[in-house]
Amino acid sequence: MIELSQDFAHESVIGVGHHRVCFIHPHDSRLCIKVVYNHCDTADQELARELKYYAHLQRTLKDWRGLAKFHGKVETNMGVGYVYDRILDFDMSSSKTLEQCFTLNNIQRTAEEMQIVLTKLKQYLSENKVVTMSIKPYNILCQRVSESEVFPVICDNIGSATLIPLEMYSSWFYRQKLERIWNRFEKDPLVQAMYEVLRKKNLSKSK
Numbered sequence: 001m002i003e004l005s006q007d008f009a010h011e012s013v014i015g016v017g018h019h020r021v022c023f024i025h026p027h028d029s030r031l032c033i034k035v036v037y038n039h040c041d042t043a044d045q046e047l048a049r050e051l052k053y054y055a056h057l058q059r060t061l062k063d064w065r066g067l068a069k070f071h072g073k074v075e076t077n078m079g080v081g082y083v084y085d086r087i088l089d090f091d092m093s094s095s096k097t098l099e100q101c102f103t104l105n106n107i108q109r110t111a112e113e114m115q116i117v118l119t120k121l122k123q124y125l126s127e128n129k130v131v132t133m134s135i136k137p138y139n140i141l142c143q144r145v146s147e148s149e150v151f152p153v154i155c156d157n158i159g160s161a162t163l164i165p166l167e168m169y170s171s172w173f174y175r176q177k178l179e180r181i182w183n184r185f186e187k188d189p190l191v192q193a194m195y196e197v198l199r200k201k202n203l204s205k206s207k
């Protein structure tokens with residue numbers, strides 16, 4: 001049985017979501033363990049959907065750069081633990097989420113960098129047909145793979161809630177779905193702020 005801290009402010013805690021807490025794996029710091037702390041129907045459904053989709057990806061996905069691989073379940077003092085690759089920067093520090101990297105306070109200076117990350121994210125999703133329920137800035141990790149390069153990694157909310165997920169088997173349905181999800185993501189205040197900064201900068205360039 002793996003012992004995890006019950007104190008979410010403990011240094012072994014990487015992040016806390018609405019339902020799950022994510023710990024550094026005590027036996028291997030390149031892995032993380034997620035445990036459900038807020039049990040409800042939504043949490044159980046999301047987890048079941050994610051695991052089902054991981055099983056599909058394990059058979060079909062070639063390029064795993066934009067996703068944390070799933071490594072199975074373990075027993076912990078807090079119940080079932082789900083083991084994934086821990087997303088780390090090139091200097092072995094924990095990668096930050098999009099929300100931590102880019103904020104309304106720094107967007108004036110970081111808009112171009114954020115746009116590069118979002119372009120890579122959309123390209124990765126469409127090239128690999130990775131299905132997500134929604135894209136949220138706190139579910140995308142910005143993995144600094146070198147001093148100058150960041151690659152986006154999706155850490156949550158993958159899979160489909162529909163009975164027959166046509167988007168997993170048809171490119172046409174996939175493109176429709178991605179456009180819908182992406183349009184919703186673009187309404188996020190942070191993404192809107194990024195576009196506003198870029199628009200003003202382009203206007204001032206063309207003057």
Ligand SMILES: Nc1ncnc2c1ncn2[C@@H]1O[C@H](COP(=O)(O)OP(=O)(O)OP(=O)(O)O)[C@@H](O)[C@H]1O
Pocket residue numbers: 014015016017018019020021022032034068084085086087088095097138139141155156
């Ligand atoms: N594979 C990973 N590597 C590193 N950090 C991670 C990883 N997965 C999750 N995290 C961190 O832990 C946090 C919580 O994990 P996760 O998003 O899976 O929980 P959740 O409760 O399902 O979230 P939500 O509130 O979006 O439903 C993330 O926001 C992120 O900061």
Ligand SMILES: [Mg+2]
Pocket residue numbers: 017018138139156
């Ligand atoms: Mg999350």
